Amino acid sequence: xxxxxxxxxxxxxxxxxxxxxxxxxxxxxxxxxxxxxxxxxxxxxxxxxxxxxxxxxxxxxxxxxxxxxxxxxxxxxxxxxxxxxxxxxxxxxxxxxxxxxxxxxxxxxxxxxxxxxxxxxxxxxxxxxxxxxxxxxxxxxxxxxxxxxxxxxxxxxxxxxxxxxxxxxxxxxxxxxxxxxxxxxxxxxxxxxxxxxxxxxxxxxxxxxxxxxxxxxxxxxxxxxxxxxxxxxxxxxxxxxxxxxxxxxxxxxxxxxxxxxxxxxxxxxxxxxxxxxxxxxxxxxxxxxxxxxxxxxxxxxxxxxxxxxxxxxxxxxxxxxxxxxxxxxxx
Amino acid sequence: xxxxxxxxxxxxxxxxxxxxxxxxxxxxxxxxxxxxxxxxxxxxxxxxxxxxxxxxxxxxxxxxxxxxxxxxxxxxxxxxxxxxxxxxxxxxxxxxxxxxxxxxxxxxxxxxxxxxxxxxxxxxxxxxxxxxxxxxxxxxxxxxxxxxxxxxxxxxxxxxxxxxxxxxxxxxxxxxxxxxxxxxxxxxxxxxxxxxxxxxxxxxxxxxxxxxxxxxxxxxxxxxxxxxxxxxxxxxxxxxxxxxxxx
Numbered sequence: 001x002x003x004x005x006x007x008x009x010x011x012x013x014x015x016x017x018x019x020x021x022x023x024x025x026x027x028x029x030x031x032x033x034x035x036x037x038x039x040x041x042x043x044x045x046x047x048x049x050x051x052x053x054x055x056x057x058x059x060x061x062x063x064x065x066x067x068x069x070x071x072x073x074x075x076x077x078x079x080x081x082x083x084x085x086x087x088x089x090x091x092x093x094x095x096x097x098x099x100x101x102x103x104x105x106x107x108x109x110x111x112x113x114x115x116x117x118x119x120x121x122x123x124x125x126x127x128x129x130x131x132x133x134x135x136x137x138x139x140x141x142x143x144x145x146x147x148x149x150x151x152x153x154x155x156x157x158x159x160x161x162x163x164x165x166x167x168x169x170x171x172x173x174x175x176x177x178x179x180x181x182x183x184x185x186x187x188x189x190x191x192x193x194x195x196x197x198x199x200x201x202x203x204x205x206x207x208x209x210x211x212x213x214x215x216x217x218x219x220x221x222x223x224x225x226x227x228x229x230x231x232x233x234x235x236x237x238x239x240x241x242x243x244x245x246x247x248x249x250x251x252x253x254x255x256x257x258x259x260x261x262x263x264x265x266x267x268x269x270x271x272x273x274x275x276x277x278x279x280x281x282x283x284x285x286x287x288x289x290x291x292x293x294x295x296x297x298x299x300x301x302x303x304x305x306x307x308x309x310x311x312x313x314x315x316x317x318x319x320x321x322x323x324x325x326x327x328x329x330x331x
Numbered sequence: 332x333x334x335x336x337x338x339x340x341x342x343x344x345x346x347x348x349x350x351x352x353x354x355x356x357x358x359x360x361x362x363x364x365x366x367x368x369x370x371x372x373x374x375x376x377x378x379x380x381x382x383x384x385x386x387x388x389x390x391x392x393x394x395x396x397x398x399x400x401x402x403x404x405x406x407x408x409x410x411x412x413x414x415x416x417x418x419x420x421x422x423x424x425x426x427x428x429x430x431x432x433x434x435x436x437x438x439x440x441x442x443x444x445x446x447x448x449x450x451x452x453x454x455x456x457x458x459x460x461x462x463x464x465x466x467x468x469x470x471x472x473x474x475x476x477x478x479x480x481x482x483x484x485x486x487x488x489x490x491x492x493x494x495x496x497x498x499x500x501x502x503x504x505x506x507x508x509x510x511x512x513x514x515x516x517x518x519x520x521x522x523x524x525x526x527x528x529x530x531x532x533x534x535x536x537x538x539x540x541x542x543x544x545x546x547x548x549x550x551x552x553x554x555x556x557x558x559x560x561x562x563x564x565x566x567x568x569x570x571x572x573x574x575x576x577x578x
Contacts, residue, residue, distance in 0.1 A: 195432075
């Protein structure tokens with residue numbers, strides 16, 4: 001048998017294809033600013049979804065408070081700008097670091113909790129930060145928010161930055177999951193006590209997962225500040241729009257799969273826009289209010305029929321909807 | 332040479348004394364049996380050794396170093412592996428990945444861990460199942476996977492908790508061979524808890540018997556099997572040790 005050498009990072013042909021397509025397509029088609037905006041949002045959700053997925057999907061620590069890290073990253077870009085006129089672009093460095101520090105400190109508290117209690121603990125953390133950042137006006141400008149004139153009018157530069165960050169997030173997850181830490185994350189997810197008996201310092205490795213996860217959430221938050229030019233606590237610490245969507249992206253795409261968040265983000269943004277635009281204006285306008293309902297229905301369908309998500313249960317997907325080639329061969 | 336020594340080990344759960352001043356010494360290279368009726372505290376002793384439970388009183392020594400208050404993962408790191416009576420596979424990982432996760436205790440690279448895992452899987456006759464999900468293994472395979480995970484941490488002593496329970500006769504002989512080879516080929520000391528007399532009597536060099544958490548006898552399999560207290564409280568009066576020793 002041929003022994004395959006293990007490389008630090010293995011990239012399949014289809015992965016190269018997706019990457020090349022993502023880089024080239026904007027040059028071939030002249031996307032409208034609307035489509036460009038959607039693409040950037042998809043990439044933002046890829047980063048945030050991958051971040052959530054590492055902690056929840058691979059390590060089994062289901063966070064309901066990822067907005068905390070997204071928000072702190074956004075404010076790490078915004079606050080220095082507001083007070084010292086430091087460019088928010090520094091946030092691409094400081095945002096991740098701020099989120100990592102917050103994540104580590106929160107971890108001391110919330111990692112004492114398990115299962116649903118961990119979820120509640122993280123949910124409360126996110127909500128506390130939302131309220132604190134709304135009240136402490138001297139620091140954050142409160143609900144008025146922080147406004148910044150974006151660097152470029154064109155969206156293309158932002159697209160490529162978001163693409164680079166999304167690729168970075170996916171690559172980091174891929175590398176980690178092929179390493180000792182990745183195996184330890186999975187062991188912790190499957191059985192924390194049994195993992196300890198295998199010599200795994202579960203507290204330490206939960207922190208490692210937290211650090212990587214929060215780094216990307218914070219970086220995504222900082223990018224949001226740079227790109228949107230406006231943040232306020234209700235937006236960047238939003239429970240439904242950030243924390244919950246991180247989870248939905250993971251569940252729909254596939255919890256504990258590398259590409260799940262990417263597929264999930266694609267589907268989510270597509271469905272959201274399909275309904276928000278009332279099926280491109282073809283349907284009556286009240287349809288536009290349905291997108292939240294549709295998310296709910298989508299999640300129910302996925303949990304019932306594709307519990308592993310679109311990526312995790314791709315084989316089932318193919319069986320149900322795909323060709324019957326395999327059956328013919330087996331005859 | 333002592334590898335594991337319990338010194339008056341005691342565990343109280345509220346008013347109940349589950350383990351009552353138990354002392355024994357396992358020597359390097361031995362297969363040491365621990366027997367007793369259900370609920371006599373055998374698994375509790377294992378859980379005390381690897382620190383799932385905190386020790387109420389007494390001390391544990393590993394190669395003459397006290398390890399009474401280390402953490403569970405540190406116990407594994409210093410060289411005490413264990414299996415679980417109620418098997419605990421990492422269900423949604425493949426068999427090989429299960430063993431690799433254990434192998435990372437001493438290996439830092441993917442390739443190194445995989446090579447250790449493959450050796451161990453072969454040793455435990457699981458190499459043909461290595462790509463199956465651990466949750467899909469039948470019970471015999473799961474029991475061997477427990478041993479494989481324990482061995483992959485490269486322990487100096489392994490604690491086997493009823494690894495033969497629930498196996499059919501064919502699987503039982505396979506399990507006995509594996510346990511023999513753990514000492515014979517790998518040179519790892521074995522501390523074994525077992526109800527199946529065929530296993531414990533044929534394998535053990537020495538046996539320690541407990542009842543209600545307290546020691547009732549210790550000695551060679553023959554001595555223990557002929558001990559009146561052991562017969563009364565565990566084996567039953569119709570038990571004939573010769574059947575097993577000559578089997």
